[in-house]
Amino acid sequence: MAKGVWSIMLALFLAACGADVPADDPAGAGSDTNAAEVATVPIMGPERNILAFGDSLFAGYNVAKEASYPARLEAALRARGINAQVANAGISGDTSAAGLQRLTFTLDAQAEKPDLFILELGGNDLLRGLSPEQTRANLAAILTELKARGIPALIMGMRAPPNYGPEYQAQFDALYADLAREYGAALVPFWLEAIYQDPSLFQSDRIHPTEDGIEELVAATIGQVSEALPPSEESG
Secondary structure, eight states, X not given: OHHHHHHHHHHHHHHHTOTTSOOOOTTOSOOOOOHHHHTTSOOXXXXXXXXXXXXXXXXXXXXXXXXXXXHHHHHHHHHTTEEEEEEEEEXXXXXXXXXXXXXXXXXXXXXXXXSEEEEEOOHHHHHTTOOHHHHHHHHHHHHHHHHHTTOOEEEEOOOOOGGGOHHHHHHHHHHHHHHHHHHTOEEESXXXXXXXXXXXXBOTTSSSBOHHHHHHHHHHHHHHHHHHSOOXXXXX
């Protein structure tokens, strides 16, 4: 069973690097939400801008724009009464180095400084056999820039399959928690935890989450996202 679980994990990493996956707008103004769903919910407080920055797992492969993780996260936050706008800055195939390269442009393209930056990168580094030190350095550079701009971060952690060897696995798995401590960032230790053992929550390619899978991910992480949002200036 464990072998099957990790094969799904590895397939996810392969998907994020697929050349046939179209690129997405890295600086979108925000995801669409279902108006009927949120119309009866009292949305309170000032607008909270969240930038979801990652690879294909944020970009949303083979699902409608409104079914991607950032879009469903926005809808779920608004259902809780949080006046959230979540911009989808997921790019299929991005490594941590590619993310670092486009970081400044993406941040500068936002109409407002994000209240929270969700960082989801590293799977493609793993697939390509890049050293954990390289991944750590690139993510550290991203977090350094965010700290310089006064933007709080939430890191979505990943895990290496055991077939990479115990030394590599230990180094890779530890880097997310280490960076969270070093930069004072919030952390979801392994953000695919809620679905990675259930093949029914992946599309027929057993690579990308289905819409139900995305909903499970949102349900499993919305609490941590809400906690990572700093208090608004209005609330002090």
